[in-house]
Amino acid sequence: MESEWTAESVQRITTENTTLKQRVRQLTTDNRTLDERLKAARPNIRFQDRRIADLEARLADPESAT
Template sequence: MSDLEAEWTEEAIQRITTGNTTLKQRVRQLTADNRTLDERLKAARSNLRFQDRRVADLEARIAAPGSAT
């Protein structure tokens, strides 16, 4: 064992290893959450674009009621 390793107790190494594992799991979860939120945002933007086109169409029909299809 090197001098550096001798300074660490087995308990400290285990605690750090456990903490590291926990942090890696948290990063994976946050990455998955971020991907889900990104997909929801893209869907919301798509819906908004559709609604904007629909509103514009309805406004055009109101402005020119004689040309309704």
């Protein structure tokens, strides 16, 4: 089968394969980075949700806040 391919075709496919492997590595790294950011953001959101709920409760019943 390889004998039917020209050296130029083999080189082109090899180069494309290398490029695709590099792209997969980059996307994997990007995905890992975004996943870490998401994991860090979740506790921040939970904290903000609790803070908002507390402020809403204070606004709803200012007497109990003092």
